[in-house]
Amino acid sequence: MKSYRPLLSITLALSVGILLASVISLPFRILGLACCFLFISTVFFMRKRIVFEGLLIGSFILLGIVCSRNNHILPKDHIARVAHFYKSGMTVMEGVVVSDVQRRPFFKGKKNIFTLDVKRIEAPWGWQEKSGKILVQVFRDTPIQCGDYLLLKGKLYRPFNFSEDEKFSYREYLDRKGIKLILSVGKQGIWEIVQSGAGQMLKTVSYQLKSRLAKIFLEHLTANEAAIMIGVILGDRYLIPQHINELFIQTGTAHILAISGFNVGIVAFIIFVILKIFPIGRKGQYVLTIVLLIFYAFLTGGQPSVVRATIMAGIFLLSFLFEKETEAVNSLSLAALIILIVNPMNLFDVGFQLSFVSVLAIICVHPRIMGRLSKFSFPQDAKVLQFFLQSLSVSVSVWLWVAGLIAYYFQIITPVTILANLIIVPMSTVVIILGFGMIFLSMFWLPLALAVAACIKVTLNLMVICIYLLSQMPFAFFYISDMSLWQVGIYYILLLLGTIIVLSRSPVINEIDIQKTLP
């Protein structure tokens, strides 16, 4: 039976609109009116299927353009409009901390980095009410936390571009997050906590909880071990040393350091097991699990990969609630739609692209590879062989489809990835489960958490040794010169043609089996 995937075309239309936004120069009002007009027109053509679908797709293309342009429009009181008046000298401003505070090593001390929602700025004629987010760097260790209302004095400037490489423009990276300016509070600057708890309650509570959970790892593991555990469990990767990060990139296993569906799945399972203790019906368990998963997404900073996984997990659980079947591509498309409507600039985020392309490869390509392999006769009870072939199929599907993006953004090709994933992914599974176990047990009795910490130490170090040895293999990876967008496009066109030619006639194995392998 052919799968019905209406959300896929809508999401693609929205993405096309976001891409076209930089090319089309019509005034915003005209685009907005045209978008509304097309949406209203769809109501009158509901019975004429082709016209209706055409109008709907056109509406979403225009919606993509409108959302993208809207993202770039600054409010009249935005601080970026007056920043040029503060080029020389120090700037005094007040605002609320709206992100987690990163405490990074800096020479012999620490520096604190966070996002500030500006409320007012001091001008020669008095305080002026302003808005907008800026990045703040305080070159001292402070007790500043998310939700604190601060008075700051520092140097205000536009972000620099550290390299000429357009792919990694720091200014554009911050711009995508809605940050136009940086405030540096050095030795001559001032920071003062005027009031605590002034931010959003949910964000403040989740970041405070994250800070407490991170301390559990920092207290019982070495700095590097804790850095990796904080990365894979809580989503903060900035503490991971560069040389360890490089090892993961060289072996194509850097995705392990990102929170994805597997982590979300484990959290959901733990919540289910705990909720069994309480006299809540099955439906109540599903609803509570969804709520707690959303909280976990907040806790980990709301990165595209974890938001995607949370939305897909939520749809999966809701399908049990409403006794409806789900369709994986539709669920993936809905996740993309929500993420892009909230912030259209996520389309250009490397993490977003890698996350969605890899899951799409697992959903669409992996079953067809398994279908091809099913033509060979294997012993029915050879579960180890089946597991190996499934893992190999997933690894090959994902590697082929993300290789183009990895080569474009990181100028590296990693043939060892297929072998590395077969060895490292099961080990990282154990590490992640132990990490959640350590957090959970530390709430009851510390000696239990210490026992799990010892297991984490052994497993994590063994995993890193394996990654190091894999990176030392001949032809494990090689760096390439800069790759253009055209070359990437040609690669994906050829890959798509190759996939269609080789796998189009392959049977698709049972979707229920596939669900087990989804990240």
Added chain:
Amino acid sequence: MFPLTKQERLVLVTLGIVLLLGTVFHYAFKKNPSLKDIVNVMDSQKIYPKVDINQVSSEQLIKIPYIGPVTAGNIISYRNKHGTFKSWEELKSVDGMDEERFSRIFPFLKELHSEKRYEEL
């Protein structure tokens, strides 16, 4: 008692095994601190990705901690002008490189061929 599925029972058994193993490891590390050092590879220099200073590109140099674009450019310029580095003293003489910075980047560098031959002699 609570109605547990087969999977949940398996989880509880696995939890028991993990706690037992963890206790054994924890006791072993306390009794024998050198064992902890053997296991703790992540904090040692053994896993540092090493580059050949005479072949490495500017982009790969920037990936080494404490080397920025300017210092990487100076190293490449020196190599283009004077040829390959024959000793670490030559590297220390590059603009932007001092004794402290060199000691920090040294674990990330493969040994120089000329120095290795000298040691063999």
